[in-house]
Amino acid sequence: MKFLYCLAFVLLLLMAESAFAYLDPGTGSMLLQVILGGIAAVGVALKLFWHKIRIAVGLSKKPAAEDESA
Numbered sequence: 001m002k003f004l005y006c007l008a009f010v011l012l013l014l015m016a017e018s019a020f021a022y023l024d025p026g027t028g029s030m031l032l033q034v035i036l037g038g039i040a041a042v043g044v045a046l047k048l049f050w051h052k053i054r055i056a057v058g059l060s061k062k063p064a065a066e067d068e069s070a
Contacts, residue, residue: 046053054060 051060055062
């Protein structure tokens with residue numbers, strides 16, 4: 001079944017026609033901003049949840065519960 005999907009994909013690529021489309025420089029700039037923004041968002045998310053990620057992976061232990069009877 002995988003072979004048929006691969007064959008269909010290759011045939012579709014071979015039958016493709018040229019689009020003669022124009023992409024202005026603003027499009028490349030926009031794509032670069034989206035990519036860099038995504039990388040920044042992943043970095044901020046990792047920084048915010050770093051301790052929880054370390055606990056989930058097993059690299060850190062949960063902090064001991066403090067006694068509230070004081």
